[in-house]
Amino acid sequence: MQFLYPKVLWALFTLIIPIIIHLFNFRRYTTVYFSNVSFLQNIRKESKSKSTLKNLFLLLLRLLVLAFLVFAFAKPYIPNSKNEQLSENPHVAIYIDNSFSMEAEGKYGILLESAKVKAKEIASILPRSTKYLLVTNEFSVVHQRFVGSEQFVDWVSQIHSTHIVRNLNEVYSKISINFPSIDVKSKPQVYLISDFQNILFKNFEDNQAHDFNVAALPVINKTLGNLNIDSVWFETPGHYKGKEERIHILLKNYSTDDYRDIPLMLHVNDTLRSSVVFNIEANKSKEVVIPFTNWNSGWVKTHIAINDYPITFDNTLYFSFEIKDKKSVLIINGDQVEHYFEALYKNDENIVYQAVDKNDIPYNNFQSFEVVILNQLSSLPSGLISEIVDYVKRGGYLAFIPSIEADLSTYTLLTNKLQAIQFAEFIEQEGSVAKVDFNDKLFNTAIDKDMSKIRYPQYKGFYPISFPQKSNVKTLFRTESDFPAFVTFAFGTGQFYFSGIPIHSEISDLGTHPLFVPLFYNIALFASEPSDLYSWINPQLHSRLKLNKNSAVSPNLVKFNEQVELKPKFNVASNMLTLYPSVENLKAGHYTVFSGNHLLGYVSYNYDRSESDMTYMLIENIREKLAQHENSYVEVIDIDDKAFEKLIKKETNGTPLSQLFFFFVAIFLLSEMVLLRFFT
Numbered sequence: 001m002q003f004l005y006p007k008v009l010w011a012l013f014t015l016i017i018p019i020i021i022h023l024f025n026f027r028r029y030t031t032v033y034f035s036n037v038s039f040l041q042n043i044r045k046e047s048k049s050k051s052t053l054k055n056l057f058l059l060l061l062r063l064l065v066l067a068f069l070v071f072a073f074a075k076p077y078i079p080n081s082k083n084e085q086l087s088e089n090p091h092v093a094i095y096i097d098n099s100f101s102m103e104a105e106g107k108y109g110i111l112l113e114s115a116k117v118k119a120k121e122i123a124s125i126l127p128r129s130t131k132y133l134l135v136t137n138e139f140s141v142v143h144q145r146f147v148g149s150e151q152f153v154d155w156v157s158q159i160h161s162t163h164i165v166r167n168l169n170e171v172y173s174k175i176s177i178n179f180p181s182i183d184v185k186s187k188p189q190v191y192l193i194s195d196f197q198n199i200l201f202k203n204f205e206d207n208q209a210h211d212f213n214v215a216a217l218p219v220i221n222k223t224l225g226n227l228n229i230d231s232v233w234f235e236t237p238g239h240y241k242g243k244e245e246r247i248h249i250l251l252k253n254y255s256t257d258d259y260r261d262i263p264l265m266l267h268v269n270d271t272l273r274s275s276v277v278f279n280i281e282a283n284k285s286k287e288v289v290i291p292f293t294n295w296n297s298g299w300v301k302t303h304i305a306i307n308d309y310p311i312t313f314d315n316t317l318y319f320s321f322e323i324k325d326k327k328s329v330l331i332i333n334g335d336q337v338e339h340y341f342e343a344l345y346k347n348d349e350n351i352v353y354q355a356v357d358k359n360d361i362p363y364n365n366f367q368s369f370e371v372v373i374l375n376q377l378s379s380l381p382s383g384l385i386s387e388i389v390d391y392v393k394r395g396g397y398l399a400f401i402p403s404i405e406a407d408l409s410t411y412t413l414l415t416n417k418l419q420a421i422q423f424a425e426f427i428e429q430e431g432s433v434a435k436v437d438f439n440d441k442l443f444n445t446a447i448d449k450d451m452s453k454i455r456y457p458q459y460k461g462f463y464p465i466s467f468p469q470k471s472n473v474k475t476l477f478r479t480e481s482d483f484p485a486f487v488t489f490a491f492g493t494g495q496f497y498f499s500g501i502p503i504h505s506e507i508s509d510l511g512t513h514p515l516f517v518p519l520f521y522n523i524a525l526f527a528s529e530p531s532d533l534y535s536w537i538n539p540q541l542h543s544r545l546k547l548n549k550n551s552a553v554s555p556n557l558v559k560f561n562e563q564v565e566l567k568p569k570f571n572v573a574s575n576m577l578t579l580y581p582s583v584e585n586l587k588a589g590h591y592t593v594f595s596g597n598h599l600l601g602y603v604s605y606n607y608d609r610s611e612s613d614m615t616y617m618l619i620e621n622i623r624e625k626l627a628q629h630e631n632s633y634v635e636v637i638d639i640d641d642k643a644f645e646k647l648i649k650k651e652t653n654g655t656p657l658s659q660l661f662f663f664f665v666a667i668f669l670l671s672e673m674v675l676l677r678f679f680t
Helices: 008-023 038-073 113-126 147-156 166-180 338-347 363-368 382-393 407-416 514-524 620-627 644-652 659-677
Strands: 077-078 092-094 130-136 189-194 214-219 228-235 244-253 259-268 273-280 285-293 298-305 316-323 327-335 352-356 371-373 395-402 427-432 458-462 474-478 483-492 492-497 534-536 543-546 555-559 568-574 575-579 591-594 598-607 633-637
Touching: 038 659, 092 113, 113 147, 130 147, 130 166, 147 327, 147 644, 166 189, 214 620, 228 316, 228 382, 244 259, 259 285, 273 285, 273 620, 298 598, 316 492, 316 591, 327 338, 327 514, 338 620, 363 382, 382 395, 382 407, 382 458, 382 483, 382 492, 382 598, 395 514, 427 474, 514 575, 543 598, 555 575, 598 620, 620 633
Parallel strands: 092 130, 092 189, 189 214, 214 633, 327 352, 327 371, 371 395, 395 492, 534 598
Antiparallel strands: 228 244, 244 285, 259 273, 259 298, 298 316, 427 458, 474 483, 483 492, 543 575, 555 591, 568 575, 591 598
């Protein structure tokens, strides 16, 4: 047994008062004369012994009354099994999970509202001297201090749902940061009010031990089903005016029920462009494809939407992209080339090209081309090497075709700057390409039939390409002798493509082979598409936007249809703008990116889908999960329990004994009355 107010025990010194009164009897006696006292002597002896015994009992009862009154006002209690001592001014932390999953319905309505009601009820039950630390998923700066019950209740009333998702590691760390400044001798008392979705325990096994007393108050989701839009992507790269595109939408059913005849709506620039109906089985995923054609160039803001109640944060997915009139390709030809590339791009409505020889290279205009093809230059001037390295680093795509009569020393100057590949001396060897990576994006979007039986390109020689084993180089073609013959790798924000086989009729038939078309056509289509289609709003959020030129920018984010302007952190490197907006102030939707009055492009943000899977920790498993650290004392409290108030008091104050001591005081007073009434 311990005392909440041990200083009150100094009042036990008042017990000396009845003892003094008992030892010094100040009662005055009256003398009465009798003619014969021989009969009274025996009566006197007998009465004196009874009176002495009665007075001793009275003294004992009065001492017990005073002592038990002092004990009662010192607030005796039996502490929780792992809480040694409480404070006279208790401090408690209450975490209210206000993530989107708390918008589901429970027994008493919306889960978040039920959680707020219980938090207020706790504040009404605990002593008025209690100080409260409120923790929500926003980790608000305002809430980083302990306050009284009135201020706490006011804060709780203002809580709204948020897209920010926290796990218990983060919550515990936040509480630990605030508690060390509080001068308390007891363990921190923590109340967790949540639906206890499984994601709350993410990486909890790796959590460091926290010396907490934890009371978990689960609010139970009545409807466990949820349907969401998981992701969106385009079937083919590049976006062109007047070209049909196919949008793939992945939907997931986290319910035990099938969904039938659900409408899926495609909005383009705030206009309903298409609507399809789909069915999806319980606990299954489904991919839906919607074709559409856009007849205008420029930036396009798009979103896919479904209707699913009450969890609505994942019913819409926003994405944006840019449609360009044409891709621009620069072809730099060496001596005695055959014009396969000009024939490929000549009449294509999506590509415009410029062919020049090695003496007319437009160095000052490199960045205006999405693709540059170095077509069989026998040597590479140092100025050209520097220009193309800078060009690719800034996001350009470069295809390199070697010459039959190559000056390998100049080729080496280029490859040394890249530190990725090396060219060896030309090998005269007849054969055919033995392996082609048809899983690469250059082929898998253009070839939909079995290519295992086709005749691969023939050659009479090649330049062996080598590269470190641990590198980002990807091999698209291999020779019969297993040398890489066509490779690609990222450099900066751009992409290099190197062929080891000259595209010349004297050496190979690659220029007239069917694989030539998808290979070099898709290189042009894929070029300059690094801007993100959409981004997830989470602590790791960043979004990329390709700039037309590398220049100083100071971007602002402006949300469509709202007067909301954000000033994000940003970084500009190699013609790529990377934005790092504040997650707390961000909402799902489309944003324009301005630098001054200049439009840089669109970015689209969506709420993280980590809470879409509506699976929860079973109540019987919550205690086991929370109590895996020996330093923590854990109790799970049913919010529907009729003894809720008693359980809350027990968690904070242990088992109180004041009422028991007052009961004994009443017993002792009653005993004194009986003694005085019947034993006089």
